[in-house]
Amino acid sequence: SGIALEVIHEEDDLGEFAFLLLMAFILIYMILSSVFESFSIPIVMMFSIPLAAIGSLVLLILTGTSIMNTNVMTGFLILLGIVVNNGIILIDYSRVLRRRGYNESRALMMAGLSRVRPILITAITTIIALVPLALGKAEYVALIGVPFAVTIIGGLTISTLLTLVFIPTLNSGLQSSLTWMRGQKPYVKIIQMIIWLIGSYFIFTEVDRRVWQIIDFIVLMLIVPAIIYFIQNSLRKANEKLIDNDELLHIKIRNLVKIYDWDSRFMREWKSGLNIRKRLGIQNEYKTLKDFDQ
Incomplete structure (x- = not known):
C-alpha cells in the first residue's frame, strides 16, 4: 500500500472581475446614452x-493594502x-442652462458654481460613513472591510x-x-475612417494583452484627428x-467707439447670466423662505 498526495493550490482568480468591469462599463454607457440621447x-x-481609479490606487499604496484583492x-x-453621478449633475444642469439661453462656456461655469455644494456634501457624507470601516482592527473587518472602504474613499x-x-x-x-469633425469634407472623413480601420486591425492582431489593446485603441482614436487637424x-x-x-494698404474705419470702465472678459461672462435673468424678469431666486421677504 502507498500514500497518495494531491496538492491543491489556492486560487485567487480575478479574471472574472475583468468581465464584470467590462459589463459595468457597457451598462453604464448604455443607460447614460439612452437618458441623454x-x-x-x-x-x-x-x-x-479613471480619475477614481487613480485615487483608489494612490490610497491603496499609501495604506499598504494589496491591490490584487477581491x-x-x-x-x-x-x-x-x-x-x-458627479458628472451627471454637472452636465445635466449645464444642458438646462443652455436651453435657457446661456452660451456653452457660461453654462458650464454656472453649473460648476451651482452644483459644487451638493456634489461635495454627497461625497463627504459617503466618505465619512466609510471611515469607521476603513479604521477597523478586528480580523474579519481588516480582511474584508478595510480594502473595500479604502478603495471607495x-x-x-x-x-x-x-x-x-x-x-x-x-x-x-x-x-x-465633434463640431470640427462634422464640418470636414467627405474625403477627409473617408481617409480618417480608413486609418482607424487599419490601425484597429494591427492593434487587435499584434497586441496580445486586452488592456493594452484598449489603451492603444483609445490613443488611435484620439491621435488620428489630432494629426489631421x-x-x-x-x-x-x-x-x-x-x-x-x-503694397499699399487702405484701411476704412466706419465706426469708432470709446468705452470707459469696460469690464474684463471674465467679468462680462460672469455678469452675462444676470443680464439674461433681468431681460427675462427672473432676476430674483426663491430658494428659501427668507428670499420671499426681500
Whole structure:
C-alpha cells in the first residue's frame, strides 16, 4: 500500500472581475446614452472613472493594502456607479442652462458654481460613513472591510475634486472637436475612417494583452484627428498670402467707439447670466423662505 498526495493550490482568480468591469462599463454607457440621447456626453461623464481609479490606487499604496484583492475589486465595481453621478449633475444642469439661453462656456461655469455644494456634501457624507470601516482592527473587518472602504474613499475623494475641473473642460473640448469633425469634407472623413480601420486591425492582431489593446485603441482614436487637424492647420498657414512690403494698404474705419470702465472678459461672462435673468424678469431666486421677504 502507498500514500497518495494531491496538492491543491489556492486560487485567487480575478479574471472574472475583468468581465464584470467590462459589463459595468457597457451598462453604464448604455443607460447614460439612452437618458441623454447622445453618444458623446456619456464619454465625458465616464471620464471620472479613471480619475477614481487613480485615487483608489494612490490610497491603496499609501495604506499598504494589496491591490490584487477581491474586496478591492468589489469596491471598485461599486465605485463605478458612484463617481459617474458627479458628472451627471454637472452636465445635466449645464444642458438646462443652455436651453435657457446661456452660451456653452457660461453654462458650464454656472453649473460648476451651482452644483459644487451638493456634489461635495454627497461625497463627504459617503466618505465619512466609510471611515469607521476603513479604521477597523478586528480580523474579519481588516480582511474584508478595510480594502473595500479604502478603495471607495480614495476613488471618491480624488474623482470629486478633479471632476469639478476636468469634466467641464473635457465636455467643452469634446463638443468643439465633434463640431470640427462634422464640418470636414467627405474625403477627409473617408481617409480618417480608413486609418482607424487599419490601425484597429494591427492593434487587435499584434497586441496580445486586452488592456493594452484598449489603451492603444483609445490613443488611435484620439491621435488620428489630432494629426489631421495639425496637417490642415499647417497647410492653411502655409497657403496664406502675405502682404508685400511695397503694397499699399487702405484701411476704412466706419465706426469708432470709446468705452470707459469696460469690464474684463471674465467679468462680462460672469455678469452675462444676470443680464439674461433681468431681460427675462427672473432676476430674483426663491430658494428659501427668507428670499420671499426681500
